[in-house]
Amino acid sequence: MKELTLEMAEKMLEAAERWASDIARIPCSTAVVDKAGALIAVHRMDGAAIATTEIAIEKAWSAVAFKIPTLMMSRWLDPRTVGEPLGDHAFGMVGRGKGRLCFIPGGIPITGDDGEIIGGIGNSGVPSGVGDISDTSVSQAGISALYD
Protein backbone atom coordinates (compact mmCIF):
# COMPACT_ATOMS: atom_id res chain seq x y z
CA MET A 1 0.00 0.00 0.00
CA LYS A 2 1.53 3.26 -1.14
CA GLU A 3 -1.58 5.34 -1.51
CA LEU A 4 -5.17 5.17 -0.38
CA THR A 5 -7.63 4.80 -3.25
CA LEU A 6 -11.37 5.31 -3.20
CA GLU A 7 -11.76 1.56 -3.67
CA MET A 8 -9.77 0.88 -0.51
CA ALA A 9 -11.70 3.58 1.33
CA GLU A 10 -15.01 2.00 0.35
CA LYS A 11 -13.79 -1.40 1.52
CA MET A 12 -12.88 0.10 4.89
CA LEU A 13 -16.20 1.90 5.25
CA GLU A 14 -18.04 -1.28 4.34
CA ALA A 15 -16.25 -3.24 7.06
CA ALA A 16 -16.69 -0.48 9.63
CA GLU A 17 -20.41 -0.29 8.92
CA ARG A 18 -20.76 -4.03 9.16
CA TRP A 19 -19.03 -3.96 12.53
CA ALA A 20 -21.14 -1.06 13.75
CA SER A 21 -24.43 -2.60 12.72
CA ASP A 22 -23.74 -6.25 13.58
CA ILE A 23 -21.63 -6.00 16.70
CA ALA A 24 -21.93 -2.52 18.18
CA ARG A 25 -25.52 -2.20 16.93
CA ILE A 26 -25.24 1.57 16.84
CA PRO A 27 -25.61 3.67 13.68
CA CYS A 28 -22.62 5.94 13.15
CA SER A 29 -20.59 7.89 10.62
CA THR A 30 -17.21 6.86 9.25
CA ALA A 31 -14.78 8.93 7.19
CA VAL A 32 -11.56 8.14 5.33
CA VAL A 33 -9.02 10.83 4.44
CA ASP A 34 -5.81 10.67 2.40
CA LYS A 35 -2.27 11.47 3.56
CA ALA A 36 -2.93 15.19 3.19
CA GLY A 37 -6.00 14.93 5.39
CA ALA A 38 -8.30 15.55 2.41
CA LEU A 39 -11.57 13.68 2.48
CA ILE A 40 -11.83 10.59 0.26
CA ALA A 41 -15.15 9.16 1.41
CA VAL A 42 -17.63 9.50 4.22
CA HIS A 43 -20.80 7.55 5.00
CA ARG A 44 -23.51 8.32 7.55
CA MET A 45 -25.55 5.26 8.44
CA ASP A 46 -29.33 5.53 8.61
CA GLY A 47 -30.30 6.78 12.03
CA ALA A 48 -26.91 8.22 12.95
CA ALA A 49 -26.97 11.73 14.40
CA ILE A 50 -26.22 14.46 11.88
CA ALA A 51 -23.31 15.86 13.88
CA THR A 52 -21.42 12.59 13.58
CA THR A 53 -20.44 13.14 9.93
CA GLU A 54 -18.42 16.25 10.66
CA ILE A 55 -16.86 14.78 13.80
CA ALA A 56 -15.82 11.62 11.95
CA ILE A 57 -14.08 13.74 9.30
CA GLU A 58 -12.38 15.82 11.99
CA LYS A 59 -11.15 12.73 13.81
CA ALA A 60 -9.69 11.27 10.64
CA TRP A 61 -8.04 14.60 9.83
CA SER A 62 -6.60 14.94 13.34
CA ALA A 63 -5.19 11.41 13.27
CA VAL A 64 -3.34 12.22 10.04
CA ALA A 65 -2.30 15.68 11.21
CA PHE A 66 -0.55 14.31 14.30
CA LYS A 67 0.18 10.84 12.90
CA ILE A 68 -1.18 9.19 16.03
CA PRO A 69 -4.59 7.84 17.02
CA THR A 70 -6.86 10.50 18.55
CA LEU A 71 -7.17 8.13 21.52
CA MET A 72 -3.61 9.14 22.41
CA MET A 73 -4.33 12.80 21.76
CA SER A 74 -7.25 12.70 24.16
CA ARG A 75 -4.75 12.02 26.90
CA TRP A 76 -3.15 15.41 26.29
CA LEU A 77 -6.29 17.07 27.58
CA ASP A 78 -7.19 14.69 30.38
CA PRO A 79 -6.88 16.65 33.65
CA ARG A 80 -6.30 13.40 35.54
CA THR A 81 -2.98 12.96 33.79
CA VAL A 82 -1.29 16.14 35.04
CA GLY A 83 2.39 15.51 35.58
CA GLU A 84 2.39 12.15 33.86
CA PRO A 85 4.29 11.48 30.64
CA LEU A 86 2.17 12.66 27.71
CA GLY A 87 -0.33 13.89 30.27
CA ASP A 88 -2.36 17.07 30.38
CA HIS A 89 -0.07 19.62 28.76
CA ALA A 90 -1.82 20.76 25.63
CA PHE A 91 -4.95 22.55 26.66
CA GLY A 92 -4.07 25.45 24.38
CA MET A 93 -4.42 23.06 21.48
CA VAL A 94 -8.21 23.11 21.73
CA GLY A 95 -9.69 24.90 18.76
CA ARG A 96 -6.44 24.92 16.77
CA GLY A 97 -6.30 23.80 13.16
CA LYS A 98 -9.12 26.20 12.24
CA GLY A 99 -11.31 24.35 14.71
CA ARG A 100 -10.75 21.04 12.98
CA LEU A 101 -8.56 19.45 15.64
CA CYS A 102 -10.51 16.78 17.44
CA PHE A 103 -9.25 15.13 20.61
CA ILE A 104 -12.00 12.55 20.92
CA PRO A 105 -10.93 8.89 20.52
CA GLY A 106 -12.00 7.32 17.24
CA GLY A 107 -9.52 8.52 14.65
CA ILE A 108 -6.62 6.28 13.56
CA PRO A 109 -3.86 6.97 11.03
CA ILE A 110 -3.26 4.34 8.34
CA THR A 111 0.31 3.19 7.79
CA GLY A 112 1.58 2.18 4.38
CA ASP A 113 4.16 -0.43 3.43
CA ASP A 114 7.19 1.76 4.08
CA GLY A 115 5.95 3.00 7.44
CA GLU A 116 4.68 6.30 6.11
CA ILE A 117 1.22 7.54 7.02
CA ILE A 118 -0.94 7.19 3.90
CA GLY A 119 -4.25 8.32 5.37
CA GLY A 120 -6.62 8.14 8.26
CA ILE A 121 -9.99 6.81 9.31
CA GLY A 122 -12.38 8.40 11.79
CA ASN A 123 -15.59 7.25 13.35
CA SER A 124 -18.27 8.95 15.38
CA GLY A 125 -21.62 7.93 16.79
CA VAL A 126 -20.64 4.95 18.93
CA PRO A 127 -19.66 5.99 22.46
CA SER A 128 -16.05 7.12 22.23
CA GLY A 129 -13.73 6.40 25.13
CA VAL A 130 -12.01 3.08 25.60
CA GLY A 131 -13.73 -0.26 25.36
CA ASP A 132 -14.77 -3.14 23.20
CA ILE A 133 -17.61 -1.12 21.72
CA SER A 134 -16.16 2.27 20.92
CA ASP A 135 -15.50 4.61 18.03
CA THR A 136 -11.92 3.36 18.00
CA SER A 137 -12.95 -0.27 17.62
CA VAL A 138 -15.15 0.58 14.65
CA SER A 139 -12.25 2.43 13.04
CA GLN A 140 -10.01 -0.55 13.75
CA ALA A 141 -12.52 -2.82 12.02
CA GLY A 142 -12.21 -0.55 9.02
CA ILE A 143 -8.43 -0.69 8.99
CA SER A 144 -8.46 -4.49 9.36
CA ALA A 145 -10.35 -4.68 6.08
CA LEU A 146 -7.23 -3.41 4.32
CA TYR A 147 -5.41 -6.60 5.27
CA ASP A 148 -8.13 -9.07 4.32
Place this chain on the structure above:
Amino acid sequence: MVMTLNIAKKILSIGKEEARKLGVPCSIAIVDDKGWLVALHRMDGALSPTADIARDKAWTAAVFKMPSSDVTRFGNPTSPGFGFNTQNWNDRLTTIAGGLPAEAGGKVIGGVGVCGGTTEQDVSLCQAVVEVISQLTSNKSGSRLT
Protein backbone atom coordinates in the same frame (compact mmCIF):
# COMPACT_ATOMS: atom_id res chain seq x y z
CA MET B 1 -39.46 8.12 1.21
CA VAL B 2 -36.25 9.37 2.72
CA MET B 3 -32.66 9.35 1.61
CA THR B 4 -30.93 6.29 3.03
CA LEU B 5 -27.30 5.23 2.92
CA ASN B 6 -28.28 2.34 0.66
CA ILE B 7 -29.84 4.63 -1.94
CA ALA B 8 -26.85 6.95 -1.65
CA LYS B 9 -24.35 4.12 -2.19
CA LYS B 10 -26.30 2.81 -5.16
CA ILE B 11 -26.44 6.16 -6.91
CA LEU B 12 -22.84 6.95 -6.05
CA SER B 13 -21.68 3.84 -7.86
CA ILE B 14 -23.78 4.77 -10.89
CA GLY B 15 -22.47 8.32 -10.81
CA LYS B 16 -18.88 7.12 -10.61
CA GLU B 17 -19.43 4.80 -13.55
CA GLU B 18 -20.77 7.72 -15.62
CA ALA B 19 -17.81 9.86 -14.55
CA ARG B 20 -15.35 7.17 -15.66
CA LYS B 21 -17.09 7.01 -19.02
CA LEU B 22 -16.64 10.77 -19.39
CA GLY B 23 -13.06 10.48 -18.15
CA VAL B 24 -13.69 13.05 -15.44
CA PRO B 25 -12.56 12.13 -11.93
CA CYS B 26 -14.88 14.02 -9.59
CA SER B 27 -16.44 14.21 -6.17
CA ILE B 28 -20.07 13.29 -5.67
CA ALA B 29 -21.97 14.27 -2.53
CA ILE B 30 -25.39 13.04 -1.45
CA VAL B 31 -27.31 14.90 1.26
CA ASP B 32 -30.69 14.30 2.88
CA ASP B 33 -33.74 16.56 2.64
CA LYS B 34 -32.36 18.92 5.29
CA GLY B 35 -29.01 19.21 3.54
CA TRP B 36 -27.05 16.99 5.92
CA LEU B 37 -24.40 14.79 4.35
CA VAL B 38 -25.28 11.12 3.90
CA ALA B 39 -22.38 10.01 1.72
CA LEU B 40 -19.54 11.57 -0.21
CA HIS B 41 -16.98 9.95 -2.50
CA ARG B 42 -13.97 11.63 -4.04
CA MET B 43 -12.68 9.62 -6.99
CA ASP B 44 -8.96 8.94 -7.40
CA GLY B 45 -7.42 11.84 -9.26
CA ALA B 46 -10.09 14.37 -8.31
CA LEU B 47 -8.68 17.49 -6.67
CA SER B 48 -9.17 17.69 -2.92
CA PRO B 49 -11.27 20.90 -2.88
CA THR B 50 -13.85 19.21 -5.09
CA ALA B 51 -15.11 17.25 -2.09
CA ASP B 52 -16.16 20.38 -0.23
CA ILE B 53 -17.55 22.08 -3.33
CA ALA B 54 -19.64 19.03 -4.22
CA ARG B 55 -20.99 19.02 -0.68
CA ASP B 56 -21.87 22.72 -0.86
CA LYS B 57 -23.68 22.22 -4.15
CA ALA B 58 -25.70 19.34 -2.74
CA TRP B 59 -26.57 21.38 0.35
CA THR B 60 -27.71 24.37 -1.69
CA ALA B 61 -29.83 22.24 -4.01
CA ALA B 62 -31.47 20.34 -1.15
CA VAL B 63 -32.36 23.24 1.12
CA PHE B 64 -33.52 25.60 -1.63
CA LYS B 65 -35.19 22.70 -3.48
CA MET B 66 -33.84 23.95 -6.80
CA PRO B 67 -30.71 23.54 -8.94
CA SER B 68 -27.80 25.29 -7.23
CA SER B 69 -27.30 27.57 -10.26
CA ASP B 70 -30.91 28.84 -9.97
CA VAL B 71 -30.10 30.37 -6.61
CA THR B 72 -28.41 33.27 -8.42
CA ARG B 73 -31.78 34.78 -9.22
CA PHE B 74 -32.24 35.76 -5.60
CA GLY B 75 -29.11 37.87 -5.83
CA ASN B 76 -30.27 39.98 -8.73
CA PRO B 77 -29.76 43.67 -7.80
CA THR B 78 -33.37 44.43 -8.69
CA SER B 79 -34.74 41.61 -6.54
CA PRO B 80 -35.62 41.90 -2.87
CA GLY B 81 -33.07 39.19 -2.13
CA PHE B 82 -30.11 41.31 -3.22
CA GLY B 83 -27.28 40.82 -0.78
CA PHE B 84 -28.34 37.39 0.37
CA ASN B 85 -24.91 36.12 -0.60
CA THR B 86 -23.51 38.10 2.33
CA GLN B 87 -25.56 36.10 4.83
CA ASN B 88 -23.82 33.32 6.65
CA TRP B 89 -25.44 30.21 5.28
CA ASN B 90 -23.43 27.84 7.38
CA ASP B 91 -20.62 28.60 4.90
CA ARG B 92 -22.35 26.26 2.50
CA LEU B 93 -24.21 28.44 0.02
CA THR B 94 -22.91 28.22 -3.52
CA THR B 95 -24.30 29.38 -6.84
CA ILE B 96 -22.08 27.14 -8.96
CA ALA B 97 -23.97 24.80 -11.26
CA GLY B 98 -23.72 21.09 -10.51
CA GLY B 99 -26.11 20.61 -7.61
CA LEU B 100 -29.61 19.26 -8.14
CA PRO B 101 -32.42 18.35 -5.74
CA ALA B 102 -33.24 14.65 -5.70
CA GLU B 103 -36.95 14.08 -6.04
CA ALA B 104 -39.02 11.00 -5.37
CA GLY B 105 -42.78 10.83 -5.54
CA GLY B 106 -43.03 14.57 -6.07
CA LYS B 107 -41.09 15.32 -2.92
CA VAL B 108 -37.52 16.48 -2.46
CA ILE B 109 -35.78 13.73 -0.50
CA GLY B 110 -32.27 15.13 -0.76
CA GLY B 111 -29.69 16.72 -2.97
CA VAL B 112 -26.83 15.66 -5.20
CA GLY B 113 -23.68 17.68 -5.85
CA VAL B 114 -21.00 16.91 -8.41
CA CYS B 115 -17.69 18.71 -8.81
CA GLY B 116 -14.62 17.87 -10.87
CA GLY B 117 -15.22 18.61 -14.52
CA THR B 118 -16.51 21.59 -16.43
CA THR B 119 -19.87 23.00 -15.38
CA GLU B 120 -21.59 21.19 -18.25
CA GLN B 121 -20.00 17.87 -17.31
CA ASP B 122 -20.90 18.34 -13.66
CA VAL B 123 -24.51 19.14 -14.50
CA SER B 124 -24.92 16.23 -16.92
CA LEU B 125 -23.43 13.80 -14.38
CA CYS B 126 -25.67 15.23 -11.71
CA GLN B 127 -28.72 14.87 -13.92
CA ALA B 128 -27.87 11.25 -14.66
CA VAL B 129 -27.65 10.54 -10.93
CA VAL B 130 -30.85 12.39 -10.04
CA GLU B 131 -32.76 10.55 -12.75
CA VAL B 132 -31.63 7.24 -11.31
CA ILE B 133 -33.02 8.26 -7.91
CA SER B 134 -36.47 8.97 -9.29
CA GLN B 135 -36.38 5.71 -11.28
CA LEU B 136 -35.22 3.68 -8.29
CA THR B 137 -37.94 5.08 -6.12
CA SER B 138 -40.76 5.11 -8.67
CA ASN B 139 -40.82 1.47 -9.71
CA LYS B 140 -41.98 -1.09 -7.19
CA SER B 141 -39.06 -3.43 -7.70
CA GLY B 142 -36.70 -0.65 -6.72
CA SER B 143 -38.30 -0.22 -3.35
CA ARG B 144 -36.26 -3.04 -1.89
CA LEU B 145 -33.27 -0.75 -2.20
CA THR B 146 -34.61 1.48 0.55
